[in-house]
Amino acid sequence: ADKTKIDFWFGNSGDIAKRVQEQCDRFNQSQADYEVVCTSQGSYDASLQNTIAAFRAGKQPTIAQVSDAGTLDIMLSGAYYPANKLMTDMGYNVDWKDYFSGISGYYATSKGEMYSFPFNSSTALLYWNKDAFAKIGKDHAPATWKEAGEDLKALKDAGYACPLGFDISNNEVWQYIEQFEAVNGEAIATKKNGFEGLDAELVFNKNPLLVSYVKDLKSWYDNKLAVIKNKAVGQTFVEAFAAGDCQVILTSVGDHGNVGRTAKQGMNWDVAMLPTYGDATRHSSYVGGASLWVLKGHSDAEYKAAAAFFNFIAKPEEALTWSTVTGYIPVRNSGFEYLKKQGFYDKAPYAGRELAIQSLTASPAGDAAPQGIRLGGLLQVRTEIANGLQAIFVNNADVQASLDSAAERGNTLLRRFQQTYKNVQLP
Numbered sequence: 001a002d003k004t005k006i007d008f009w010f011g012n013s014g015d016i017a018k019r020v021q022e023q024c025d026r027f028n029q030s031q032a033d034y035e036v037v038c039t040s041q042g043s044y045d046a047s048l049q050n051t052i053a054a055f056r057a058g059k060q061p062t063i064a065q066v067s068d069a070g071t072l073d074i075m076l077s078g079a080y081y082p083a084n085k086l087m088t089d090m091g092y093n094v095d096w097k098d099y100f101s102g103i104s105g106y107y108a109t110s111k112g113e114m115y116s117f118p119f120n121s122s123t124a125l126l127y128w129n130k131d132a133f134a135k136i137g138k139d140h141a142p143a144t145w146k147e148a149g150e151d152l153k154a155l156k157d158a159g160y161a162c163p164l165g166f167d168i169s170n171n172e173v174w175q176y177i178e179q180f181e182a183v184n185g186e187a188i189a190t191k192k193n194g195f196e197g198l199d200a201e202l203v204f205n206k207n208p209l210l211v212s213y214v215k216d217l218k219s220w221y222d223n224k225l226a227v228i229k230n231k232a233v234g235q236t237f238v239e240a241f242a243a244g245d246c247q248v249i250l251t252s253v254g255d256h257g258n259v260g261r262t263a264k265q266g267m268n269w270d271v272a273m274l275p276t277y278g279d280a281t282r283h284s285s286y287v288g289g290a291s292l293w294v295l296k297g298h299s300d301a302e303y304k305a306a307a308a309f310f311n312f313i314a315k316p317e318e319a320l321t322w323s324t325v326t327g328y329i330p331v332r333n334s335g336f337e338y339l340k341k342q343g344f345y346d347k348a349p350y351a352g353r354e355l356a357i358q359s360l361t362a363s364p365a366g367d368a369a370p371q372g373i374r375l376g377g378l379l380q381v382r383t384e385i386a387n388g389l390q391a392i393f394v395n396n397a398d399v400q401a402s403l404d405s406a407a408e409r410g411n412t413l414l415r416r417f418q419q420t421y422k423n424v425q426l427p
């Protein structure tokens with residue numbers, strides 16, 4: 001019989017795109033009835049925009065990956081077949097409680113229903129070069145930004161040309177701004193970052209800790225303790241870290257596998273939780289990455305194929321393979337337990353990855369701070385934040401004024417989104 005073919009559009013690019021493709025290949029080879037055709041759209045932003053556009057044109061894929069930041073956009077679009085309903089309809093009994101509560105909490109509706117499948121979950125970590133730190137007499141990563149500032153200065157004085165490598169493009173502001181608010185127990189927007197109402201407003205510019213931290217970053221940049229690294233200068237900050245050219249970066253744990261494979265021969269490096277600011281108590285960082293959504297408008301045969309794919313990637317053995325090659329954390333407790341049983345976290349360089357889970361669960365019990373972000377058009381808001389940072393770093397614009405106007409432009413986008421869905425209840 002002919003195989004049922006379905007499309008799966010995803011946003012990851014580069015090394016992670018290869019790993020997604022390998023997972024698709026494993027699924028296709030595991031059975032004879034279905035074929036999933038997996039295509040990178042180049043970025044999370046493109047994956048969301050292309051999916052919505054294709055839906056309007058009646059050409060949507062069966063499965064689309066949407067990043068954490070696009071969750072509300074797709075949730076309110078009405079374009080999807082809820083994950084929980086799909087699996088029941090297709091005869092699968094999914095234990096939705098098996099997801100890490102931090103992860104399901106990020107993606108679930110207020111009633112706890114799962115409309116999408118958490119796929120690649122992450123958080124931001126600080127990557128540090130242990131050899132460089134040894135040269136300045138340190139055997140641990142900075143726990144606070146004050147300590148980080150001293151370390152960067154010492155690294156500079158020891159002759160390192162790029163103590164901190166960073167970037168301020170729209171895809172790279174989440175780890176500096178959003179995760180900063182997270183670990184310090186603050187919020188980027190009112191209404192618990194939007195979880196408690198569509199009419200949330202951006203307030204990151206009003207947090208004195210954040211303003212002061214951006215000022216620190218700017219002064220480190222001016223003093224060459226922090227250097228912008230991206231494709232435009234020929235090397236991303238992740239590549240610069242792996243090459244041993246930059247000694248500290250902030251990036252997703254999802255890059256851990258790639259950094260391990262591409263790190264300069266013999267280089268000693270590790271990861272740490274993001275530093276906190278001032279004397280703030282550490283709170284949980286936010287879940288990053290993406291989840292998988294099933295689109296409306298397909299046949300039962302296609303939905304059967306999609307359900308079989310979701311069932312396949314939920315296997316603990318798949319969690320092990322996927323987590324090993326990428327760095328993304330296992331999204332299910334069963335996967336995590338399986339990894340632990342295999343001794344995964346006892347082996348270098350994987351030991352540090354457990355820190356991602358510790359970072360995601362660092363909040364004191366009953367924390368009043370938001371545990372994630374649920375804003376419409378957050379991907380566009382990030383572009384406004386990136387524009388604000390661009391003004392500060394490249395054009396020496398005033399920090400407070402630039403953050404204020406970025407928040408104002410972001411709020412205009414949020415209001416536009418709210419207007420589109422003014423009669424809609426947050427699910």
Ligand SMILES: O=P(O)(O)OC[C@H](O)CO
Pocket residue numbers: 044067068069120121122123174252253254287288289290
């Ligand atoms: O690089 P990722 O996949 O961990 O995703 C980072 C951010 O969460 C994107 O919103």
